[in-house]
């Protein structure tokens with residue numbers, strides 16, 4: 001599996017390096033998703049499966065606010081440089097992929113986490129009720145818009161563009 005991981009990461013570095021500095025966030029997302037589909041065995045490995053990256057592969061990007069992402073221009077240049085320079089172990093690879101996909105898909109609310117104080121909470125939604133839930137990516141604390149604790153019964157999904165518009169986040 002070590003060789004597989006090395007090959008996957010080297011290809012990731014190649015495809016990211018091939019992105020133009022003018023690439024749109026949607027282009028970056030599709031490129032990472034294609035790479036994840038090609039190297040889908042990575043998703044099942046210990047150190048990766050904990051990040052539930054599969055849910056990002058399954059998203060229909062037309063419903064998500066990827067075009068609003070800050071991952072373009074200068075930030076894209078910095079991202080490309082970081083990827084080119086890093087030699088990563090498996091959890092490191094999983095983390096950079098997760099962080100990048102979140103930056104592309106998840107809008108941050110201008111709020112502080114009541115538990116750990118981190119500024120900027122990810123905006124998610126319950127899959128069925130579509131209720132907005134704000135989650136802290138530092139400590140995992142999650143709450144509804146009215147600040148009631150999220151009871152955690154349903155697996156959260158990134159909020160869709162429609163939900164974000166209705167609730168005033170974009």
Ligand SMILES: [Zn+2]
Pocket residue numbers: 113114115116117118136137138139140141
């Ligand atoms: Zn927190």
